[in-house]
Ligand SMILES: Cc1cc2nc3c(=O)[nH]c(=O)nc-3n(C[C@H](O)[C@H](O)[C@H](O)COP(=O)(O)O)c2cc1C
């Protein structure tokens with residue numbers, strides 16, 4: 051029986067000066083690298099395939115399979131790009147990972163680049179996290195100095211250069227083709243696919259783009275074996291992942307566990323909802339994943355379980371809201387976010403998110419009519435599946451799911467002539483109040 | 487504003503040289519010009535365009551797309567209050583209101599430097615900064631100020647204006663906005679070893695695991711190797727349209743959603 055929590059990536063975080071090469075090596079760091087160099091590139095890809103690792107950036111695509119799409123007969127250089135843009139509201143795992151254990155990412159980058167035969171890799175980090183960027187820059191510099199990067203790494207004959215690249219503030223640059231645009235020095239607007247990045251990505255060359263946590267999981271798979279990784283998790287969602295609890299829980303934070311753990315189990319560990327209050331709604335994987343409620347406490351948090359409940363596992367960003375929170379206020383704020391971050395390339399999202407905000411804002415003030423709820427759902431219909439990229443689709447998730455579960459609360463705004471909730475009761479410092 | 491000095495021009499070229507195609511340097515280059523000049527000036531746009539051999543209009547188009555690039559200056563300390571839903575609900579809205587009131591400015595404005603102030607501050611509300619487990623969060627020059635309150639935030643901006651040292655709750659002593667921009671351009675400032683490995687919330691799960699002796703499995707478990715999934719089953723399993731669009735065979739133009747996405751253009 052696997053333990054309830056399985057620290058692997060987080061295991062370094064309580065080590066003294068955990069971000070340094072010395073600390074990482076004292077825990078066996080950079081040993082997986084030699085093991086990988088002793089394997090053929092295709093065997094490394096096979097190991098990652100066999101492990102069952104699926105992308106940790108939200109979509110859950112099998113990582114090893116993505117790597118195998120790189121056409122090795124293509125004479126152009128191959129590139130690895132790490133997506134460290136972490137900007138999906140609620141998502142807060144890659145940032146502490148890079149702050150506390152940047153070397154596991156660097157080691158993962160080296161092994162992954164070796165496997166796909168890339169000699170140049172990029173780590174694209176959102177710009178708004180200065181200290182995290184310092185830590186990754188320093189880890190790369192230390193890895194060069196120690197001969198883990200550069201020419202003829204560990205005498206293997208393999209060369210790799212890594213560039214740490216800071217973004218400049220744009221949620222859309224987390225979308226992988228928009229990220230490539232940003233990395234090519236352009237406005238971050240998604241590209242038409244096909245061609246897919248595996249065939250024509252960065253500089254129109256074969257490119258693998260993976261999330262930080264996906265790449266950071268690779269050294270443990272190589273070191274301990276695919277079977278070790280696959281022994282954790284559920285049938286189709288293998289391995290461990292970082293679950294991020296935020297909001298109205300007694301102990302918010304990062305909990306690394308096998309996929310398939312439930313919110314009930316996580317809340318037990320985190321001391322439950324703060325102040326003995328009731329869970330009202332939550333996101334399983336960021337604001338782009340449809341809301342769930344207290345009826346979903348026991349669904350397995352894996353790709354299949356959350357999908358069957360009508361949502362998505364996404365980035366395991368569990369934002370927890372108790373019964374003091376107005377769902378309409380929450381949804382309006384997310385919708386304003388999508389409107390602000392819409393890159394403007396396609397009409398359904400650019401215009402649609404603007405209309406969504408108009409309609410929602412009116413409802414929130416208690417101004418519209420019940421028919422506005424149908425208008426909202428119609429507007430969602432015009433965006434979902436018709437937008438150029440998944441940002442538009444994601445914008446509709448909080449709206450349609452909140453109307454599904456909390457229709458009455460929207461109506462209460464109309465009868466009440468405004469928001470019936472007191473925002474002051476939801477704050478972190480209101481936690482001490484006596485519950486009515 | 488005068489033209490960029492030789493040192494900055496050299497560093498801009500150095501940034502462009504890090505990449506197989508020099509235009510890739512544009513984002514960090516714009517960070518560097520902000521460090522040198524306090525904002526993105528017309529002169530800096532010209533300089534970047536010249537180095538990258540693209541038009542000034544192209545550089546300008548990029549500079550206006552990304553929110554971290556500023557056409558008008560910001561304070562020595564740029565305060566960003568997260569007002570995305572989770573932080574807003576946890577008190578970010580109240581913090582932002584309190585700071586606007588206290589500084590007597592609106593969103594994206596610089597507060598006047600009063601007599602005796604060492605430094606200026608500016609205020610902006612920001613989107614989720616990937617620190618939700620520390621809500622409500624304030625960023626100062628892109629360093630984390632975790633678990634803030636309205637009163638605490640007011641005291642913090644006053645300390646900054648007075649020139650006192652202020653530390654990030656999960657990072658080093660705060661440097662100025664222009665110093666920060668230089669690091670983002672890829673020129674480290676030697677502060678990497680300040681601050682902790684992780685804040686308390688980051689360690690919440692790990693501490694429980696330590697107490698209870700929970701670990702990842704020690705030895706490779708004997709169980710069967712997961713069968714290598716087929717491309718079809720991968721598409722079926724992946725649970726979002728993102729994943730689907732990633733896996734659609736480049737030759738299959740029959741895919742509906744891809745066709746729709748093209749139409750939508
Ligand atoms: C609007 C939008 C934002 C995204 N943001 C991120 C992000 O910040 N980090 C990330 O890894 N993936 C993000 N993704 C998913 C990426 O497009 C891509 O699927 C992922 O980086 C692939 O890596 P993985 O297979 O390792 O998960 C985003 C997608 C969309 C549509």
Ligand code: SF4
Pocket residue numbers: 222240391392393394395396397399400437438439440441442443
């Ligand atoms: S869906 Fe939105 S973010 Fe995506 S391409 Fe269209 S306008 Fe841009």
Ligand code: FES
Pocket residue numbers: 139140141568569570571572573574613614615616617618621623
């Ligand atoms: S919502 Fe504020 S940091 Fe995520």
